[in-house]
Amino acid sequence: MIGKRLLFIVVLQTLILFAMIGIKQWTLNTGKPILLETQVIDPQSLFSGDYLNLRYAINAIPSKKLADDEPVNTHDILYVVLKKGDPYWEAVALYHKKPEIADDEVVIKGEVTNRTFDKDTFYLKYGIENYFIPEGEGKKLELPNSNDKLSIGVVVDRFGNAGIRAVLVNGKERYVETLFGRGQSPTPTGNNT
Template sequence: MIRLPSADALLGRVSPLWRGLAAIVLLCALILAMVESRAGILRSGTEIRLATAPVDPRDLFRGDYVILNYRISTLEPARLDGDKSFERNQTVFVRVAPGADGLAEAKGVYLARPPASAGGAVLEGKVVSTAACAVNANGDQDCNAGRGAIRVAYGLESYFVPEGTGRAIETTERKRLEIVAAVSSSGQAAIKRLLIDGKLVHQEPPY
């Protein structure tokens, strides 16, 4: 019977130099794939406008950044189309459409991806809380209105900005700040532009 050499034996015949080069090539390929995936979203994704409020502006190890909290981050399933019961860490799909002010409003939240409405998009997110305070008419959380809301993260909550501008953005009134995001057909989203008073402050390069 012919015995084939094991994978370990074959690997042992490859010099450490070639193994190191192969590892570097594989790592570079993975990085390029991630960069191209994000670039594809920015290049061809559906644009949506998001109202948001920034929070913590500084990471000393990585430069300026803002933590963003969106109007669509807190959802009340009872008032929306779709499913009504959710668990923490579940993947959900949030259907949004432009409101009267042109900013994205949540229309439904689902466990399975629904079709997007005309002029809208569907974002994939993850449930981070199932007992959040409801949101009042001003867009602020109001625990007196109950804790029947869920909190959803979309991967858009951290945004790095040019060094020295984080504090200025962090102290900007929420109603003046707007994010334009691109959403792929699969629901993945990426921040494309940041505006204050409708004027461009920072635009994300495609690469």
């Protein structure tokens, strides 16, 4: 009896952990790739190495892009329609409910974290604001050469969930995420989704 109970606990906990990996990986495998403009803010060293604290252009969206009349409160979930630009994807509209979109658009789900005092701008987070990298790499990416440009390859699944697929420097992939490895590209592929 104790054995069965213990087995149930082990299976349950293992499934929870597998689910965490599975859901993220499903997003990465089935999602639509997009490229986002970003800045690295204050990379900090955790016990596991460095992580990039990323700030995207789509983290701050003018409130005039809100396409419905419902009021926006902190912690509301909003759907942001992104349209392919050159080369970065840009926010074109905000909705409380997931809208229908054109082929060259994608909908990303974000949580309202704040808004400016005059309510002109909403701040949203998408769950792609942190990226863990090998220890010592954080400072290099925070302070790239003056001509270097950092961008993030993101994928968005059909439910609006997002995941980081790759970190790009000058349009070349520096890190690429896979299920069982992080490809640190010694010879960048030049893929700029």
